[in-house]
Amino acid sequence: MEKLGEKAEAVDNSDMPSFSIAKAWASDPDRLKFSADAYAENLSQCPVTRTPMPGAADVYHVFRAGDVTQVCQDWQSFPSGSEKPRFGQAVIPIEIDPPMHTQYRKLLNGLMSPRRLMGYEADAREFIEEGVAKLVAHGGGDVSQLCRELPLKAFCLLLGEEDTSILEINRKRREASPGLDDSSEEATQARKEQLAPVRAMVRRRVEAVLANPGDDLASEVAHGEIDGRKMTPEEAENMLTILYMAGTGTTTAGMQGTLLRLAMHQDAQEILRREPRKIAAAIEECLRLESPTAMMPRHCAKDTEVDGHVIPAGANVFPVFGAANVDPRAFPEPEKFDIDRKPRHFAFGNGIHQCVGAPLGRMQIRVLVESMFKLTANFTLDGVPQRNIWPHSGFSELKLLVTPV
Numbered sequence: 001m002e003k004l005g006e007k008a009e010a011v012d013n014s015d016m017p018s019f020s021i022a023k024a025w026a027s028d029p030d031r032l033k034f035s036a037d038a039y040a041e042n043l044s045q046c047p048v049t050r051t052p053m054p055g056a057a058d059v060y061h062v063f064r065a066g067d068v069t070q071v072c073q074d075w076q077s078f079p080s081g082s083e084k085p086r087f088g089q090a091v092i093p094i095e096i097d098p099p100m101h102t103q104y105r106k107l108l109n110g111l112m113s114p115r116r117l118m119g120y121e122a123d124a125r126e127f128i129e130e131g132v133a134k135l136v137a138h139g140g141g142d143v144s145q146l147c148r149e150l151p152l153k154a155f156c157l158l159l160g161e162e163d164t165s166i167l168e169i170n171r172k173r174r175e176a177s178p179g180l181d182d183s184s185e186e187a188t189q190a191r192k193e194q195l196a197p198v199r200a201m202v203r204r205r206v207e208a209v210l211a212n213p214g215d216d217l218a219s220e221v222a223h224g225e226i227d228g229r230k231m232t233p234e235e236a237e238n239m240l241t242i243l244y245m246a247g248t249g250t251t252t253a254g255m256q257g258t259l260l261r262l263a264m265h266q267d268a269q270e271i272l273r274r275e276p277r278k279i280a281a282a283i284e285e286c287l288r289l290e291s292p293t294a295m296m297p298r299h300c301a302k303d304t305e306v307d308g309h310v311i312p313a314g315a316n317v318f319p320v321f322g323a324a325n326v327d328p329r330a331f332p333e334p335e336k337f338d339i340d341r342k343p344r345h346f347a348f349g350n351g352i353h354q355c356v357g358a359p360l361g362r363m364q365i366r367v368l369v370e371s372m373f374k375l376t377a378n379f380t381l382d383g384v385p386q387r388n389i390w391p392h393s394g395f396s397e398l399k400l401l402v403t404p405v
């Protein structure tokens, strides 16, 4: 068997174009058409790019829906695990490959039960309706903060922790964090330090639930079994920390992006207010166009051909979910906002690492949309929203004008 990073033969990709996601995102001045514009050239002309990184392995970006699917499905050639984990230690399960990944996923899949989600939904609705009522009382305002708070609260509920303040502080610190495409030692160290306060909070919870088991998710993880043995406290801490890393900023961006798209499309709002059963599919269309997780890293374990180009062993590879989501080969008229599209999109990834928290993310977005429809007659954009630039998705400011019911 080939070892991770083993080269089959020398590959010369020196004439391949490079790609900067930060530049692509910044190139769209009003940033409302966003994804389709940012990725159009790569999708049509250079679907695989090679970007040299100072002091680190080359980064290859893969854009088309078919190629993103190939990279995500072929975890043997493109594993998520690496000898140099991006947060200093391998994050469970996102930086783990089978067979252990399968074991961790089995445990995690079972934790997002409909019963547990229903319990969270009541709390989420109360919190969001209160926030939307304040917005309505002011005739509108910036909704970006409301969208940041709910996912932090949801994480605390999962953890059985009441105080969200440390997470809010940490969210601000994370705004300076380097993107996952930077695999240098300094970037790894910075990410590790930024995560330290959350890890400490999670560690306290793991110690508490090991001493006094409860019925929250933290307790279930800490007392869970993996591969026929008891989970170690370190594994539990690691697995719970990823729920913060993977589940808060993404959901915030998903909530913000959904409000943006609905505010831009009064016709869609009218249909959804009349036919609420269509809300779930409309949210998927918003997620397709907004792609809160633009891309995620893989490593190339052996020279592998993608779209006629050989990606060499040892490279870092990014399937760009945001680009695949606007690939006309998979989504005809990709820039068109079509709430009847019912897309099988890439916003939650693809393959074995496909998002385990999707039901929780979707529930929070749905509760927000339902609350907006319940308490407003309509809502529109107020000015130009301030979209974040890679490595952050979502908006730093998203102002709406609302008409009360």
Ligand code: HEM
Binding pocket: 080, 093, 094, 095, 105, 242, 243, 244, 246, 247, 248, 250, 251, 254, 291, 292, 293, 296, 297, 321, 346, 347, 348, 349, 350, 352, 353, 354, 355, 356, 357, 358, 360, 361, 362
């Ligand atoms: C709209 C909200 C969300 C979006 C767009 C999103 C997106 C994604 C994507 C694209 C992946 C695949 C990563 C990869 O292929 O490397 C992923 C994985 C993951 N997500 Fe989410 N996510 C969301 C919400 C959540 C929530 C609420 C949680 C949990 C609280 C969560 C937990 C995870 C975990 C643990 C993984 C890793 C799964 C694995 O490695 O098997 N996500 N997510």
